[in-house]
Amino acid sequence: MEPIEVIFYIEGLSNDRKALESAMGQTAESLKAEKDVEIRDIYVDEIVEDPDNDLLPYSGMIEARIRGPFEVLVDLAIRYAPAAVDLVSTDSIEIPAKHLTKILGGVSYLMGQLMEKFGPLAAYPKLDELPEPQVGYSREEIESLIIDERMLLYRFVVEVYGEDENRVEADLKKALVYEGCRINKFAIQQQGENEETNRKRFLVAAELISDVETAFQLTGKYAPVAISVVEPEIVDLNPSEIQGVLSDLAGFAHELVTRPLKAMAIEKANTSFKLMR
Structure with missing residues (x-):
């Protein structure tokens, strides 16, 4: 089976800049240490602050270009839960x-x-x-x-x-x-x-x-x-199906791992509403 090349966009959110910088650095190093894939390029974006976001004002993005077997990329898509996946390869x-x-x-x-x-x-x-x-x-x-x-x-x-x-x-x-x-x-x-x-x-x-x-x-x-x-x-999986599978699984994993953050946001919004009443 020919290797596949993809780009993972891994999102980080936090209320602590230093903690987020550390977590993103650890994630990048963890990716580099992955076996059975080639990390062709990895870029850790600068931390961005949103002053209007009281709950999670700091965000960052890791962009990783990865080449490897389909089954390994499936595994990584779930374990790293990227916010988005782009398929670079064009072969079935x-x-x-x-x-x-x-x-x-x-x-x-x-x-x-x-x-x-x-x-x-x-x-x-x-x-x-x-x-x-x-x-x-x-x-x-x-x-x-x-x-x-x-x-x-x-x-x-x-x-x-x-x-x-x-x-x-x-x-x-x-x-x-x-x-x-x-x-x-x-x-x-x-x-x-x-x-x-x-x-x-x-x-x-x-x-x-x-x-x-x-x-x-x-x-x-x-x-x-x-x-x-x-x-x-x-x-046989064509490029559209490969893209769909990886994006779906990454989306499922991302939905699950970000649930605690969404719950915090909803709780804060409800608390603010009660206080305003």
């Missing part, structure tokens, strides 16, 4: 299904750690009005989707919680379709129950069909306990 890449399964497993692990610390990502509008999804496709339909529309067939196992099995099943099916998936198979089984809250834990196994970006998005949002790419044997 081919990934064997088994290798793609391994990459998705790594995404699930890293995103699972972040969600355990900062909370879940998957959120949907009211699903009641959506039609009942189709479950099950013919072999001819699946082959057409894979060959003509460049989709993947993959197996996806996730833990979900709720009070009623039928409701959980109906909502999750609609959520998967809302994300852009087709459902070929779906099974749900209760695994346990919290007696205090009456919330039950379910294990859901689904065989899904979607494009590669949706497969990465779904893995990033749900952190499945298991995922396996079934078909095709070789998955």
Whole structure:
């Protein structure tokens, strides 16, 4: 697999200039020490002060030009949570299904750690009005989707919680379709129950069909306990898809790690509102 070249824009925010300078310097050094990638250029911007921002007046940006394998860049996009990613390379890449399964497993692990610390990502509008999804496709339909529309067939196992099995099943099916998936198979089984809250834990196994970006998005949002790419044997990613995957995963990670800062800003705004009243 040919290496890919990207530019990461890593944002720093703080209420302490020296602390931010130190953190950005440490981040730059950490990037330089990364194995399996070439840091072709790295620039740490000057700290900028916004006098109108009482909460986090200091900000800075690291611009890092990185060249390396797709799977390593996926890992870095989650661990460093850049505010933006630009793809420099213009070539497509081919990934064997088994290798793609391994990459998705790594995404699930890293995103699972972040969600355990900062909370879940998957959120949907009211699903009641959506039609009942189709479950099950013919072999001819699946082959057409894979060959003509460049989709993947993959197996996806996730833990979900709720009070009623039928409701959980109906909502999750609609959520998967809302994300852009087709459902070929779906099974749900209760695994346990919290007696205090009456919330039950379910294990859901689904065989899904979607494009590669949706497969990465779904893995990033749900952190499945298991995922396996079934078909095709070789998955082709064009530059647009590579850009989309890296940007999506970086965006998910950035959303999670900046939640404490957003919570502080909301709390401060609410406090100011109460004082003004």
